[in-house]
Amino acid sequence: MDNNPTPAGGRPVARRRPRVALASVVVGLSVAAATMAVASGANAGTTLGASAAEKGRYFGAAVAAHKLSDTTYVGILNREFNSVTPENEMKIDATEPQQNQFTFTNADRIVNHARANGMQVRGHTLAWHSQQPAWMQNMSGTALRAAMLNHVTRVATYYRGKIHSWDVVNEAFADGSTGARRDSNLQRTGNDWIEAAFRAARTADPDAKLCYNDYNTDDWSHAKTQAVYAMVRDFKQRGVPIDCVGLQSHFNSGSPYPGNYRTTLSSFAALGVDVQITELDIEGSGSSQAATYRNVVTDCLAVTRCTGITVWGIRDTDSWRASGTPLLFDGNGNKKPAYTATLEALNAGTSTPPPTTAPPTTPPPSSPPPSGGCAASVSLNSWTGGFVATVRVTAGASPINGWAVALTLPGGATVTNTWSARGSGATGAVTFQNVDYNGRMAAGTTTEFGFQGTGTGPTGTPTCTAS
Ligand code: 9MR
Numbered sequence: 171m172d173n174n175p176t177p178a179g180g181r182p183v184a185r186r187r188p189r190v191a192l193a194s195v196v197v198g199l200s201v202a203a204a205t206m207a208v209a210s211g212a213n214a215g216t217t218l219g220a221s222a223a224e225k226g227r228y229f230g231a232a233v234a235a236h237k238l239s240d241t242t243y244v245g246i247l248n249r250e251f252n253s254v255t256p257e258n259e260m261k262i263d264a265t266e267p268q269q270n271q272f273t274f275t276n277a278d279r280i281v282n283h284a285r286a287n288g289m290q291v292r293g294h295t296l297a298w299h300s301q302q303p304a305w306m307q308n309m310s311g312t313a314l315r316a317a318m319l320n321h322v323t324r325v326a327t328y329y330r331g332k333i334h335s336w337d338v339v340n341e342a343f344a345d346g347s348t349g350a351r352r353d354s355n356l357q358r359t360g361n362d363w364i365e366a367a368f369r370a371a372r373t374a375d376p377d378a379k380l381c382y383n384d385y386n387t388d389d390w391s392h393a394k395t396q397a398v399y400a401m402v403r404d405f406k407q408r409g410v411p412i413d414c415v416g417l418q419s420h421f422n423s424g425s426p427y428p429g430n431y432r433t434t435l436s437s438f439a440a441l442g443v444d445v446q447i448t449e450l451d452i453e454g455s456g457s458s459q460a461a462t463y464r465n466v467v468t469d470c471l472a473v474t475r476c477t478g479i480t481v482w483g484i485r486d487t488d489s490w491r492a493s494g495t496p497l498l499f500d501g502n503g504n505k506k507p508a509y510t511a512t513l514e515a516l517n518a519g520t521s522t523p524p525p526t527t528a529p530p531t532t533p534p535p536s537s538p539p540p541s542g543g544c545a546a547s548v549s550l551n552s553w554t555g556g557f558v559a560t561v562r563v564t565a566g567a568s569p570i571n572g573w574a575v576a577l578t579l580p581g582g583a584t585v586t587n588t589w590s591a592r593g594s595g596a597t598g599a600v601t602f603q604n605v606d607y608n609g610r611m612a613a614g615t616t617t618e619f620g621f622q623g624t625g626t627g628p629t630g631t632p633t634c635t636a637s
Contacts, residue, residue: 218498218509219252219289221516225471228253228290228334228478229516232449235259235276237488238283242503246484248287253334255292255448255480256280261301265325269305269317272324281332290334292448292480295383296322297367298340299354307355312555315359319370319558319622326374335446337383337416338371339364345386349397359553364401365410366551366558372411373620383416383448389428390437402441409549409562416448419466420482422494427452427462432469439475449482452508453494460511463498467512471519542568544611546575546634550627557583557627560620561591561602563634565611570636572609575602575619577632583625591619 215221222229230253237243247254258264259277266272284291297318309317326336342364344352351357364382371380382402387395398415405412415438421427428434438445447470452462470476483489487501498509543566551558563573577600579585584596591602608617 215513215517218250218513218516221513222478223252225516225519227471227476230254230290230292230478230480231484232257232480232482233280233283233484234488235279238279243484243488244283246499246503251289253290253292253478253480254280254284255294257294257483258301260293260325261295262298262306262321263301263303266306266321267303269303270320272328274328277329281329285332291329291332292446293326293329293333293336293378294448295337295340296325296371297338297356297363299352299356300341302355310355311359312553314355315363315366315553316556318356318359318363319366322367322370323374326371326378330375331377333375333378335379335381335414335416336371336375337448338368338380340383341385342382343384343387343394343397345394347393349393349400362551362553365405368405368411369551369558369560369620379413379444380411381414381416381444381446381448382412383418385418385420385449386425387415388417388419388421388431388434390430390434391428395434399438399441402438402443406441406443412443414444414446414477416446418449418482419447420449420451420491420496421462421466422453422491422496427465431466432472435469435473435476439473444475444477445470445473446477447479450479451482451489451491451494451496453491453496455495456507459496460507463508464511464515467515468519471516542566542636544570544573544634544636546573546632548577548628548632552627556622556624558620558622559627560618561632562616562618563604563611564616565613566636567613569613570609570611572604572637573611574604574635574637575632576600576635577628578630579623579628580626583623583627585621585623587622588619591621593621 215224218229229251231247231251233247233254234257256277259280265274265277281291306314306317322338342352342357344350351361356363368380382398384398386392387398389395402412402415417434435445447466450466452459454462467479470479481497483497485499485501485503486492486495486497489497498506498512500506545564545566547562549560561575563575579597579600585593585600588602592605593600593602595601602619602621611617
């Protein structure tokens with residue numbers, strides 16, 4: 171474990187497609203009926219989840235699969251929460267204990283429980299320096315980069331359509347005053363490892379919200395907060411697919427709730443990303459703990475794009491910091507003053523729901539494409555011995571029914587994997603054609619496809635031919 175004094179990760183109730191409806195029809199209908207009853211006032215404001223939902227938000231908890239047989243635990247979970255985050259079960263060591271051998275049994279138990287009970291799921295986490303299985307800890311360079319991208323792709327693909335938000339990358343910045351990236355085997359594969367992970371996650375699960383998640387990023391004046399802010403701003407400017415920032419918000423006397431917390435939330439939101447409070451816990455007791463919970467919830471509800479809050483456990487005894495009694499329920503499952511303050515703050519908050527659609531993360535093309543045809547441009551993530559190419563296709567001044575992009579790979583390069591296009595040829599002159607869903611394009615619109623390869627990526631401008 172890290173020296174992690176205040177570690178972090180969720181997506182709002184409003185989202186790009188209804189995942190809950192995918193549960194069995196009978197369960198789905200009863201959940202829908204219950205939700206409508208809440209919305210119409212039958213239980214309005216009497217549970218955390220229902221109250222947050224009235225504000226267009228979610229209220230979630232970190233959940234451990236092995237506690238799903240504890241009736242007190244499950245009783246509180248089902249009554250109070252409408253989002254869950256697997257506390258450990260989706261981490262790299264849990265899902266890929268041996269390279270290319272994936273196990274989802276424990277994560278599935280949580281996902282299935284959530285879906286059967288109408289809860290969203292936050293995925294935590296796809297790429298992290300910590301909790302790596304031994305085989306990954308021992309890797310470096312090109313092999314590690316490829317293994318990391320493979321992990322992101324395989325896990326996000328397995329859960330495609332079931333995850334509201336993914337913590338794609340967790341805790342990649344150093345503590346202290348440097349504002350630097352944290353040194354790790356992943357960081358040593360090249361500074362672009364984070365954006366490579368986000369691109370792979372977007373390709374694997376295009377509808378999930380993709381979050382960067384970290385701790386000690388709550389105080390707006392801290393170098394680490396500023397460094398994460400600069401990265402997110404850069405990603406948005408360059409069209410790297412990022413939808414949300416997770417503030418873990420583990421508060422205690424050494425790392426207290428900062429008075430400028432709302433400024434942090436609203437500043438990130440102003441970049442065009444959602445903000446989610448992802449691992450909230452606040453050490454303490456009684457009225458002072460309750461007051462801090464009230465402040466955190468009030469700050470979130472004051473920021474339109476603060477779309478949800480997750481507490482890092484249910485009862486104090488479930489917490490990774492149990493001795494600090496940092497949660498909303500005591501060891502017997504009784505509501506604490508912190509619970510009451512949280513519910514009151516949720517009920518008092520603004521009822522303005524967050525936006526239901528995220529703004530596009532892809533900037534407009536820098537030069538207008540030729541009339542009637544199409545244009546293509548490539549952006550490369552390269553490392554020694556490999557690359558991921560993301561190709562943006564832009565329709566010209568007239569609608570098109572299909573496209574083909576041709577480009578030339580340097581000697582020694584080979585395409586190993588293609589997504590959102592059909593490729594022909596693996597070396598030298600290669601061509602990519604649209605697939606069924608992305609061929610018909612309105613004038614001036616863009617779509618993206620990608621491919622991964624060994625060797626060095628293409629450098630010239632590709633040719634685009636419209637049909
Ligand atoms: O609560 C988690 C605990 O059970 C694990 O032992 C620990 C090690 O992976 O991770 C804890 O959760 C961490 C989360 O994944 C990332 N942010 C910090 C959390 C608390 O350490």
